[in-house]
Amino acid sequence: MNTTDIYEFMSARDAVGHGTHTASTAAGALVANANFRGLASGVARGGAPNARLAVYKVCWATGDCTSADILAAFDDAIHDRVDVLSVSLGQAPPLPAYVDDVLSIGSFHAVAKGIVVVCSAGNSGPYSETVINSAPWIVTVAAGTLDRTFLTKITLGNNSTYVGQTLYSGKHPAKSMRVVYAEDIASNNADDTDARSCTAGSLNSTLVKGNVVLCFQTRAQRSASVAVETVKKARGVGVIFAQFLTKDIASSFDIPCVQVDYQVGTAILAYTTSMRNPTVQFSSAKTILGELIGPEVAYFSSRGPSSLSPSVLKPDIAAPGVNILAAWTPAAAISSAIGSVNFKIDSGTSMSCPHISGVAALLKSMHPNWSPAAVKSALVTTANIHDNYGFEIVSEAAPYNQANPFDYGGGHVNPNRAAHPGLVYDMGTSDYVRFLCSMGYNSSAISSMTQQHATCQHTPKTQLNLNLPSITIPELRGKLTVSRTVTNVGSVMSKYRAHVEPPPGVDVAISPSLLTFNSTVRRLTFKVTFQAKLKVQGRYTFGSLTWEDGAHTVRIPLVVRTMISKFYVDA
Numbered sequence: 001m002n003t004t005d006i007y008e009f010m011s012a013r014d015a016v017g018h019g020t021h022t023a024s025t026a027a028g029a030l031v032a033n034a035n036f037r038g039l040a041s042g043v044a045r046g047g048a049p050n051a052r053l054a055v056y057k058v059c060w061a062t063g064d065c066t067s068a069d070i071l072a073a074f075d076d077a078i079h080d081r082v083d084v085l086s087v088s089l090g091q092a093p094p095l096p097a098y099v100d101d102v103l104s105i106g107s108f109h110a111v112a113k114g115i116v117v118v119c120s121a122g123n124s125g126p127y128s129e130t131v132i133n134s135a136p137w138i139v140t141v142a143a144g145t146l147d148r149t150f151l152t153k154i155t156l157g158n159n160s161t162y163v164g165q166t167l168y169s170g171k172h173p174a175k176s177m178r179v180v181y182a183e184d185i186a187s188n189n190a191d192d193t194d195a196r197s198c199t200a201g202s203l204n205s206t207l208v209k210g211n212v213v214l215c216f217q218t219r220a221q222r223s224a225s226v227a228v229e230t231v232k233k234a235r236g237v238g239v240i241f242a243q244f245l246t247k248d249i250a251s252s253f254d255i256p257c258v259q260v261d262y263q264v265g266t267a268i269l270a271y272t273t274s275m276r277n278p279t280v281q282f283s284s285a286k287t288i289l290g291e292l293i294g295p296e297v298a299y300f301s302s303r304g305p306s307s308l309s310p311s312v313l314k315p316d317i318a319a320p321g322v323n324i325l326a327a328w329t330p331a332a333a334i335s336s337a338i339g340s341v342n343f344k345i346d347s348g349t350s351m352s353c354p355h356i357s358g359v360a361a362l363l364k365s366m367h368p369n370w371s372p373a374a375v376k377s378a379l380v381t382t383a384n385i386h387d388n389y390g391f392e393i394v395s396e397a398a399p400y401n402q403a404n405p406f407d408y409g410g411g412h413v414n415p416n417r418a419a420h421p422g423l424v425y426d427m428g429t430s431d432y433v434r435f436l437c438s439m440g441y442n443s444s445a446i447s448s449m450t451q452q453h454a455t456c457q458h459t460p461k462t463q464l465n466l467n468l469p470s471i472t473i474p475e476l477r478g479k480l481t482v483s484r485t486v487t488n489v490g491s492v493m494s495k496y497r498a499h500v501e502p503p504p505g506v507d508v509a510i511s512p513s514l515l516t517f518n519s520t521v522r523r524l525t526f527k528v529t530f531q532a533k534l535k536v537q538g539r540y541t542f543g544s545l546t547w548e549d550g551a552h553t554v555r556i557p558l559v560v561r562t563m564i565s566k567f568y569v570d571a
Contacts, residue, residue, distance in 0.1 A: 007061040009331075015061045017332040021346055022088045024327035026354035027051040027361065031327075036345045037169035039150050039287050040325040044343070047358015047415075048365070054080055058089070065089055067102040074106030078113050083364045085110055086357030087119045088350035090132040095308045098436060099445045104135040108450055111137040112429045116364065116372045118357045120349035121315040122302030123222065126397045128406065134306035134314040136466060137432050139360070139376045142302070142408050143321025143352040144295035145247045145396070147388055150285050150323070150345075152258055154240070156271050157279035164240070164258035165249045166285050167345055172256065176279035177237055179212040181272050193218065198227035198239070208234035212256075212280055214268055217243040222300055228257045240268060240280070246299035246396050247292070248322050248347045254339075256282055293387050297407040298322050299396035301349055304406035305474070305540070305559075309439065311463040313470040313559055317379050318408035319359075321352030359415045366419055367489070371426055373467070374487070378421040380469040381554045383411030404542045405557035410469065422490040422552025427467040438462035471545070472559040473530060476506065481529040486547070486554070488517040488524075496547040496554070498526075503541035503560045507531040515547065530560060538562035 007015050014020045028046030035041035056073035059065040077085055090103060098104040107117040119133035121142045133140050154162040157176060185207035186195030194202040198215035213236050215227040224241040231239050238256040242265020249259055260268070272278040298321055306314045328344035356379065363375050370378070385403075387393050393412060395403040429452065436446045437456035446454040464473060464482045471482060488494060496515040502508040509529045517524065528545065532538075543558040 012055045012057045013331070014329045015331050017328045017344060018059075018088070018350065019055065019057070020329040021324075021326040021344060022086060022350055022354045023053060023055055025324065025351065026086050026357040027053045028327055034325060034343050036167070036325055036341065036343050039167065039169055039285060040148065040323075040345060041287065044325060047355055048361035051358075051361045051365075054082055070102045071106050074110055078110055078115065082115060084116045084118065084357050084360045086354045087117060087133070088353045090120055090122055092122065092124065093130055093132065093307055095132060095134065097441065098135055098308070098439065099441050099449045101135075103133060104138075105449050107135060107138050108429075108432065111372045111432075112450070112452075114371065116360045116375045118353055118360060120353045123300045123348050125301045125303050126299055126395065128303050129305060129307040130302040131304045131306055131314045132302060134308050134312060136309070136312045136435060136468060137372065139317065139356060139372075139379065140315040140409070141321075141349060141353045141356045142315040142318040143298040143300070143347070143349045144318040144393075144408070144412050145292075145298055145322040146320050146324075147292045147294040148287065148289045148323065149247055149292060150249060151288050152285045153283040154258060154260070154264075154268070155281045155283075156268065157275065157277070158271060160267075160271065162260060162264045162267065164260040164264065165247070166256060166258045166282070167249050168253065168256040168258075169285055170254070170256070172282050172284065173237075176281045177212045178210070179214060179240065179268070179272055179278050179280040180207065181269055182213050182215045185213070197221060198230045200226060200230050203230060203234050205234040208236045211236055212238035212240060214240045214265065214272060215242065216262070216265060217241065223248065224257050224259060228253045228255065231255070238282070240265065242266070242268075244299060244397075245400065247296070248298060248300060249345070258282055293389055293391065295320065295387060295393060295412045296400075297393065297395040297403045298347070300347070301352075301407070305472070309463065310474040311472050312466070312468065313405055313409060313472045313557060316376060316409040317356060317383055318412045319352040319355035321349055321355070322347045324351040326351070356413060359413060359418060362415065363418060370424070370489075371428065373427045374424040374489070377424040377426065377469040378418045379413060380410035381423070381425070381556060382414050382417035382421050383409070384414050385411040405470065405559055406540070410555070410557060420490065420552070421554060422488070422494075422549060423486040423496065423547055423554045424489055425467050425469040425484060425556070426487045431466060434459060434462050435466050470557045470559070471528060472557075474561055475563045476530055476532050476560050477563060479529065479531045481527050483525055483527050485523055485525045486515065488522050490549070490552055492517070492519050494549045496549045496552075499546045499548060501543045501558075503543035503558055505533050505536075505538060505541055505562060506543070506560050507533060508543065508545070508558065510545065532562040534562065535564060536562060537564055
């Protein structure tokens, strides 16, 4: 039944498209010749296509996601005995305390019942300390790119050609169109920066009408969407959007939007200013597959460290989240510029989250007795840190940089390796309760949150000794030892040797450096000692600890910042 809002339904039916897209990514059935208006054509399927799918609606077409609806959804999912919860939403920083955050509370209850909870890392990158959903019992997912893009040829009136990205699949005019620079057609009350980026109301409609407008992205803009709407409202016929280095393409619109990097945008600007009647023509978009280096960490993907608990490495892992083709609800046509479609291409950590949810469902089907922590460990310790050409994964930014654990956690997901991790870093709700105590929350607040009796006692290094598949030390002063425990889930008789790549400026020692498992010894504890080489206010540096037995490679990130003074902060 419809609500009074014609774009909404009083049921789990999706009126927007976001939920359909993410649900089909996690567990969609096999569909041949899936495509978005001819782009990305091929066989589509979700991560776990044979899984049963339950959908709990917590957000509405207005954008409202109430705390009551979110907690009710967690309760319903627990009652329905689901195995995995995929949560493509979150609260933007500043983050509330775990005991006050509905996603942290609801996910804790789910994890306590053995449910793996997977959440988006957020879309506030590439800035540090922007990651959300940072509770240690959650699997927090960053977004990576694919080796696929959608290209169009740009031909200027002087016959110069450039390449841009677009999702526009409509017909282009046979003749060239006039191109104008946004700053040159600003409205009277707009400043140059607003006009240059084509913000709402910044352009003179009379001068826009019938033209293609060249806009330049600012740091405040995530995508070209606002610029396109501004030009469209002013009756422009297209947009060239010069943006920072990213493969994220804005949603398709009913006028062409071609995205280029700043170098190409600057070249087009030089052309427009040197010609009396500058023109441009676009070719039809083409799907290009397998010719790009990937994955890379998406520009928009939120980065660590966690602003709430910096000793807990976040995000945990990365998965595809850029230009993802998945199912779309035809009902969204009522409120969308793209009209009615069954599939759509979209980007965000909302898209990367269900990729991990699908993999988690497969892992639970293979290993039904694994705890949520074990599933998370398997994902993190087997992830890739190299791209499809064997290079170290980089992070989209200006300029490109080698990615680090604050970008992608353990790395980019490798589902096949995750199925057989060899060792897992396991833990349960009692460990999480001790962690909450170490955060300084009082016993009554923790008991109220967890619905478990909690008596907090002072335990030094509780946060650092939480049995995560990572070690993060935000404040290393001199020498520090932490411990971890691994459980053998591989061959009964096995020996693992430690291999350390220490973070620069830090000595790392493992004791013991050889772990021997047999039929009676399935769990072993080891200690990791960190020693700062220099007495200096340092930045975060990164390394790794890997256990190897010849068949398995079990890798965890090491993240350390040396400090002298408490007041010093440098993420």
